[in-house]
Amino acid sequence: MAFDSFSAFIAMGGHGPYVWICYAVFTLFMVGLGLWSRRQQKAVLRSHKQRLSREQNGAANQGAAPASFTRIHPS
Amino acid sequence: MWQFIRQLFHKFGSPKWFYGIASKMMPWLLGIGLILLLAGLVWGLAFAPAERLQGNSYRIIFIHVPSAFLAQSIYIMMAVTAVVTLVWRMKLADLFVRAVAPVGAVLTFLALFTGAVWGKPTWGTWWVWDARLTSMLILLFLYFGVIVLMSAITDEKSSARAVAVLVLVGVVNIPIIKYSVEWWNTLHQPATFKLTDKPSMAPEMWVPLLLSVLGLYLLFGWLACLRMQTEILKREHRTRWVRDLATAEGN
Amino acid sequence: MTPKVPAMPLAVVRVSAWRAMALVVRRDLRASLRQRQDLLNPLLFFFMVVTLFPLGVSPEVSFLQQAGSGILWVAALLSTLLSLDHLFRHDFDDGTLEQMVLQPQPLFLLVLAKSVAHWLLTGLPLVMLAPVLGVMLHLDGNSIAILCLTLLIGTPVLSLIGAIGAALTLGLRAGGVLLSLLIIPLYIPVLIFGTGTVAAAANGAPVGGYLALMMAFLVLAITLAPFASAAALRISLSNS
Amino acid sequence: MSEPMLKAVNLQCERGDRILFQGLDVSIVPGTITRVEGPNGAGKTTLLRILAGLNDSYTGDLFWCGEPRAWQREVFHRNLLYIGHRPGIKPLLTPLENLRALSAVRRPLSDGALCQALDGTGLQGYYHVQCRNLSAGQQRRVALARLLVSDEPLWILDEAFTALDYHGVAGLEQLLVEHAASGGAVVITTHHDLDLPGMARLKLGVGEPMNDA
Numbered sequence A: 001m002a003f004d005s006f007s008a009f010i011a012m013g014g015h016g017p018y019v020w021i022c023y024a025v026f027t028l029f030m031v032g033l034g035l036w037s038r039r040q041q042k043a044v045l046r047s048h049k050q051r052l053s054r055e056q057n058g059a060a061n062q063g064a065a066p067a068s069f070t071r072i073h074p075s
Numbered sequence B: 001m002w003q004f005i006r007q008l009f010h011k012f013g014s015p016k017w018f019y020g021i022a023s024k025m026m027p028w029l030l031g032i033g034l035i036l037l038l039a040g041l042v043w044g045l046a047f048a049p050a051e052r053l054q055g056n057s058y059r060i061i062f063i064h065v066p067s068a069f070l071a072q073s074i075y076i077m078m079a080v081t082a083v084v085t086l087v088w089r090m091k092l093a094d095l096f097v098r099a100v101a102p103v104g105a106v107l108t109f110l111a112l113f114t115g116a117v118w119g120k121p122t123w124g125t126w127w128v129w130d131a132r133l134t135s136m137l138i139l140l141f142l143y144f145g146v147i148v149l150m151s152a153i154t155d156e157k158s159s160a161r162a163v164a165v166l167v168l169v170g171v172v173n174i175p176i177i178k179y180s181v182e183w184w185n186t187l188h189q190p191a192t193f194k195l196t197d198k199p200s201m202a203p204e205m206w207v208p209l210l211l212s213v214l215g216l217y218l219l220f221g222w223l224a225c226l227r228m229q230t231e232i233l234k235r236e237h238r239t240r241w242v243r244d245l246a247t248a249e250g251n
Numbered sequence C: 001m002t003p004k005v006p007a008m009p010l011a012v013v014r015v016s017a018w019r020a021m022a023l024v025v026r027r028d029l030r031a032s033l034r035q036r037q038d039l040l041n042p043l044l045f046f047f048m049v050v051t052l053f054p055l056g057v058s059p060e061v062s063f064l065q066q067a068g069s070g071i072l073w074v075a076a077l078l079s080t081l082l083s084l085d086h087l088f089r090h091d092f093d094d095g096t097l098e099q100m101v102l103q104p105q106p107l108f109l110l111v112l113a114k115s116v117a118h119w120l121l122t123g124l125p126l127v128m129l130a131p132v133l134g135v136m137l138h139l140d141g142n143s144i145a146i147l148c149l150t151l152l153i154g155t156p157v158l159s160l161i162g163a164i165g166a167a168l169t170l171g172l173r174a175g176g177v178l179l180s181l182l183i184i185p186l187y188i189p190v191l192i193f194g195t196g197t198v199a200a201a202a203n204g205a206p207v208g209g210y211l212a213l214m215m216a217f218l219v220l221a222i223t224l225a226p227f228a229s230a231a232a233l234r235i236s237l238s239n240s
Numbered sequence D: 001m002s003e004p005m006l007k008a009v010n011l012q013c014e015r016g017d018r019i020l021f022q023g024l025d026v027s028i029v030p031g032t033i034t035r036v037e038g039p040n041g042a043g044k045t046t047l048l049r050i051l052a053g054l055n056d057s058y059t060g061d062l063f064w065c066g067e068p069r070a071w072q073r074e075v076f077h078r079n080l081l082y083i084g085h086r087p088g089i090k091p092l093l094t095p096l097e098n099l100r101a102l103s104a105v106r107r108p109l110s111d112g113a114l115c116q117a118l119d120g121t122g123l124q125g126y127y128h129v130q131c132r133n134l135s136a137g138q139q140r141r142v143a144l145a146r147l148l149v150s151d152e153p154l155w156i157l158d159e160a161f162t163a164l165d166y167h168g169v170a171g172l173e174q175l176l177v178e179h180a181a182s183g184g185a186v187v188i189t190t191h192h193d194l195d196l197p198g199m200a201r202l203k204l205g206v207g208e209p210m211n212d213a
Helices: A006-014 A016-057 B002-013 B015-047 B056-088 B091-123 B131-152 B156-188 B203-235 B240-249 C017-033 C036-056 C061-084 C086-094 C096-101 C107-136 C141-168 C175-202 C208-239 D044-052 D069-078 D095-104 D111-120 D136-148 D166-181
Strands: D006-015 D018-028 D032-037 D059-064 D080-083 D154-158 D185-189 D199-203
Touching (some): A006 A016, A006 B056, A016 B091, A016 B203, B056 B091, B056 B131, B056 B156, B056 B203, B091 B131, B091 B156, B131 B156, B156 C141, B156 C175, B156 C208, B203 B240, C017 C036, C017 C107, C017 D095, C036 C061, C061 C141, C061 C175, C086 C096, C086 C141, C096 C208, C107 C141, C107 C208, C141 C208, D018 D032, D018 D044, D044 D080, D044 D185, D095 D136, D166 D185
Parallel strands (some): D032 D199, D080 D154
Antiparallel strands (some): D006 D018, D006 D059
16 A cells, blocks of 8 residues: 555545546546447337337338329318 | 358358357456456555655556557557458448447547646646647547548448548558657657656556556457447348347337 | 340550549649639638738737748648638539549549649649748748748648548538548648748758658658548549 | 440449349340439439449449459440539530540540531530530530540440430430440430330339348
């Protein structure tokens, strides 16, 4: 152990704020990156699932319907 | 023979195969990576001796150097896969660059941030136009360019190939940039003393450093697998196996 | 079903790549000279950006002497960047680019010719305007001479590297801004050595080595950049 | 039966989520006119650009005179004349300059021959007018004048009849038939109701959504 006490460990000989800010930001970003990537994957899977159930329920319309170009008369 | 190589190549290039392998490897990557990184950081923070000149502020090295190191290696890895994308048009290579570029940018940012905070007790200012920091800043710009181009081109295949060209051009430039920034630095302010690059480092210092570098590497492997899986799921959403996966795991 | 017609004889490639390159340069110069305003714009921009520094920072002789070469280099870099967006865009819009890709000559050489034409139309005028602005920034004669020399070697590099970005961002919506973001980091070494050489000359140091290094950049850019631009062009055209 | 000039085997092209076509085999034989047909968005232009070598985001193999095309790009492009949606005419140059620039990199021709070609497309008296002052149909004619002095056996024409008037269409049809009769080959898309003797049709359907790959 390079420090005599826990408070000395926190203080880091006066350089504590700098060191701890760095470690905090590093942890924050790495954890954030991990969680964000995790959530992205979950979201993709969820949207796939929704789309699949939609396709199963509704009639799957394949391709574009032929255009009729009939005029529409809004009342 | 040729046929055999081609088949092998196809197998390794198959997204489905990769998805399975990645799922198996990821817990190990995450577990061992975390253990190594934590061991390195705790050792570095609490047990390694203080540095003679800088005191305890040098303990930032245990995250600064791994971040910087990894940020640079990620760009190199991207360049290698860019060659694969352009020459063999392998799907997985396309996905790798797409998945990993944001990670590289974040690590570059962390290297810059920790470097800047480290500079405050060492040089007395938050930002010094030091050669290392400046090169890292330019690397960050390169990453931004890649990410911006990636999102600007909607067609996935064209996007992957265009980004591959950009990454290769960037990787040719990196040594030139490094060299010129160092030369520029000596021209303007002869460096009094640098943050890292100590002539001799005690084993109690470099062993934890090595541990955290290794740990971060493995964690990056985990992140890369995870993010590539996501890209695979996005791109292969019409295939049966992804459909099955979605119905099974979507809950 | 198939009619029995003897096939037409195949045509052979007769026109050399050099001739085709010369034709590309000539066509670009001719078209640009009919649209002179486009030629003038980067020069005006160069002039105005340089004027901003004495107004925005300080008109003191000592400051301008110290910062002059850097200001001129940055302004030249920015105006090159501004003009790059047009490098392939007009050709892309009117279909000339497709025809260039279909020419029976290596595409990278034709792209090299396009870059040469671009330099002749923007880089060279910038180099010629630089001495006037150098005098306005109180640079001494020796510095101005070295500055022009570095610009003369450096601006072709800017055109060649810029062509890669122009090719990559072809047909994209925010093409112009995107182009700058991609290319500026790649311009940094040229900028550093361009201004560094002038600074070294001002300190009385020999500059032969630095100029040789810049020539090496130029050679490297000539040999490598056209390949990257050609690859990027093919990708952009595939996407359109 | 003559050898196919250009042959495509097992072409597949995707755009976004859709497969435009897959397992498509195309043979372009000398002496034929092939019309590529299909509704909007079926991939007609994409197919033509793939055949011309402008689009390389496809899978499959392409052969020129029996050899892989990628090995002989320059020879292939020397023997191909492609006119796309965008005709490749610079608005700032005159018709004569445009035509000269386009032909000089393939086969240098005298100005006399080029002027004759412009005459043949009805552009007498417009030799020295900048193309930006011409109408869309006239600009199209400048591009089509290349056909009149072409020695390339393979013509790929995308929407060749766009912006042409009645006489222009008739003349161009005649030109295509003559080119095929003399041993050349034409690949064409058009919305114009084209029915030439011996014309082959290549029908592209609406792309299907991708299923199990």
